[in-house]
Amino acid sequence: MVETTLLVPGRFDRLESITDFVARAARLAGLNESSVYHCELAADEAYSNIIMHAYGGENRGDIQLTCQCEPGILTIIFEDHGRPFDSGSIKAPDLSGPLEELAEGGLGVHLMRQLMDEVKFDPGRDQNRVTLVKRDHSRVP
Amino acid sequence: MPPVEYYESTKNIWVVTPAGRMDAALASALDDLLQTLIQQGRTRLVVDFEKVSYLASSGLKALIAARRTTHAAGGEIVLAGLSPRVREVLEITGLDRLFRIVPSRAEALDLFV
Numbered sequence: 001m002v003e004t005t006l007l008v009p010g011r012f013d014r015l016e017s018i019t020d021f022v023a024r025a026a027r028l029a030g031l032n033e034s035s036v037y038h039c040e041l042a043a044d045e046a047y048s049n050i051i052m053h054a055y056g057g058e059n060r061g062d063i064q065l066t067c068q069c070e071p072g073i074l075t076i077i078f079e080d081h082g083r084p085f086d087s088g089s090i091k092a093p094d095l096s097g098p099l100e101e102l103a104e105g106g107l108g109v110h111l112m113r114q115l116m117d118e119v120k121f122d123p124g125r126d127q128n129r130v131t132l133v134k135r136d137h138s139r140v141p
Numbered sequence: 142m143p144p145v146e147y148y149e150s151t152k153n154i155w156v157v158t159p160a161g162r163m164d165a166a167l168a169s170a171l172d173d174l175l176q177t178l179i180q181q182g183r184t185r186l187v188v189d190f191e192k193v194s195y196l197a198s199s200g201l202k203a204l205i206a207a208r209r210t211t212h213a214a215g216g217e218i219v220l221a222g223l224s225p226r227v228r229e230v231l232e233i234t235g236l237d238r239l240f241r242i243v244p245s246r247a248e249a250l251d252l253f254v
Contacts, residue, residue, distance in 0.1 A: 012164070012165045012166045013166065015162075015164045015165065015166065016162060016164070019162075019164075037195075037226055040195070041195070041197060041230065044164055044165075044197045045197060045198055048164070048165050048197070048198075048199065051165075107198040107201055107202060107234060108197075108198035108199075110234060111197075111198050111230065111233060111234055114233045114234070115233070
């Protein structure tokens with residue numbers, strides 16, 4: 001397994017470097033380009049959620065990103081020291097209801113869950129952790 | 142160059158042309174522009190995604206907000222020029238049901254009569 005780590009300040013202008021880092025790791029794990037894109041998007045959502053909800057804004061703390069690459073599997077781990085925030089408790093938007101009443105909240109978490117094979121939120125007093133896993137199903141079950 | 146440009150086409154239709162990666166930063170600029178146009182009564186809108194390579198949920202939220210306010214004002218917002226990857230995000234979230242989506246800017250303009 002190859003593991004790479006990046007520590008960045010929680011700022012939206014770092015989003016592209018975050019997604020580039022994830023894309024390189026996803027290719028190293030041998031994922032196809034569609035899956036690489038899914039990993040980029042899910043990482044974008046996780047990182048943005050930390051800035052907005054755990055830190056409550058930009059420049060309020062660092063975010064550590066770790067990518068673990070195995071053949072056909074990428075595991076992405078975000079860790080922050082913001083307030084405990086359980087993104088997993090956010091309800092997915094109700095797409096069966098009237099479109100005009102659709103709430104925008106929960107779209108990011110909903111998107112992460114649709115794009116990745118596993119999405120896990122571990123809020124904690126000292127540290128929050130978000131773990132995302134993407135598998136190449138042609139190589140691993 | 143501003144991250145989101147716009148111009149008036151014919152028939153009081155306003156075409157908005159974001160470019161690049163539609164993450165939180167660009168989505169904020171798009172949201173600001175769309176809401177400003179709508180407040181000015183410019184509610185016949187086309188968002189041309191031809192130069193957008195990437196769409197995160199922050200961009201979706203800007204589009205939902207713009208759709209809500211344009212429809213409340215009797216207008217319409219049409220999306221054009223989406224790449225397969227950008228369109229996939231709309232489909233995954235089910236938001237493709239919320240918008241009129243056409244292949245090109247020219248076809249979007251033809252929808253307004």
